[in-house]
Amino acid sequence: MGFQGFDKNFNITDKVAIVTGGASGIGKAISELYLEKGAKVALFDLKDNVNDVAKKLNSENAIGVTCDVTNNESMDRAIEKVKTHFGKIDILVNCAGIALLDDAENISDDYWQRTIDLNLTGSFKMCQKVGKVMIAQGNGGNIINLASQAALIALDNHVAYAASKAGILGITKVLAYEWAQFDIKVNAISPTVILTELGKKAWAGEKGEKAKKEIPLGRFGYPEEVAAIALFLASDATNLMTGENIVIDGGNTIK
Template sequence: MSFQGYDKNFNIKDKVAIVTGGASGIGKAISELFLEKGAKVAIFDLKENVSDIAKEMNAEKAIGIYCDVTNNNSMDQAIQMAKNYFGKIDILVNCAGIALLDDAEKISDDYWQKTIDINLTGTFKMSQKIGNVMIEQGHGGKIINLASQAALIALDNHVAYCASKAGVIGMTKVLAYEWAQFKINVNAISPTVILTELGKKAWSGEKGEKAKKEIPLGRFGYPEEVAAVALFLASDAANLITGENIVIDGGNTIK
């Protein structure tokens, strides 16, 4: 067996990617970069205008599909639409997520369950469904799960979020182990605070300045920086990487 090489410009030309939560924030940055690098992208999102958002990104190579990752029928319909439209699925990025925060001693059942349902169960069910498509197709694939630094360290008021993201990393390792035989690479990305529109609002002012002082590199991240790692993991350059969690946190978790 000889090394086949890879595109050193990290193009993923003619690959078909599904990005959940792809209409805003980190998911949108990933969708945009994948499109720039030649992929065709199905953007799954709860936003009612997801189709318009996809057309604005790229009318020819992007399609926006309403999808609720807590609803099996919604996921099945969205996956079938994407497969019918593009003919195959090569890459899945699980970016849909939620952060419902409260003190551990008083967090509601609703907050806990919604967090687990979207962040952990939704990520697993989408991976399971797309994993089966990839196995049936027979040419492997890449699955990339968005975890968080919250999977590795304790964060105040984040008990449900931390639990859900730690579960994502554990699940990623098992899927990578089981599906290596099918040439499906499964990896996770764990960012620190990322300056999406929501991130900017949640971490503004004194709270944000205090948090940045805890980060050795002294700043939060940008969606494009997470997208760059997702592109690497989706490309042939990462064919030997599976079951890993790549941390993008300015050194916050090395202390």
């Protein structure tokens, strides 16, 4: 069969997406853009207000589901709710994450384990569970994992975070390889500092100004800019792209 082209407006009309960490920050921005482009979106989050956030974004095509991605039963219930409500799952975006920072010689077992459990194991378990649904459906799919520039370069006090995000890149490649036979594309996004509410607080003042000077484009990113990449990866435009990592860092990792 020859090349049939694709929708150059990057519509994902009637696709069903799960976005973990969907109630705030990058996850919320992705959810909002997906809805604008015609998708139906399930926002997964631990926050109590996740359903309110979903209703405000789109009362018809969005649902909020309380979900703990470190708990198997919670994930299973949440995924089943999406299948019951929307009938299928086409897209998974793993956005839920945590940054517990300390220097390598002093980081606690608690900080290390919580980071790995949420950022790495939680993302993999969501991939595994939703991947099984996609395989059973037989219609392919797109999985998008949020990694970080910390997976590629050394950042002070980021040892646990860097380990978790480097692991995300490994998972992304292996799943892309194993699931290509099912037409399930698995890709990653690695942002620099993104100016979410948490990002603004964490990188305020002199620390942030110093960090921006290390970035060739001279600034941090915005959630909407990461959402645009997540839309690209969810669209038919990337049907031949899998196992890749798109870095959105103002050139920080090219030095």
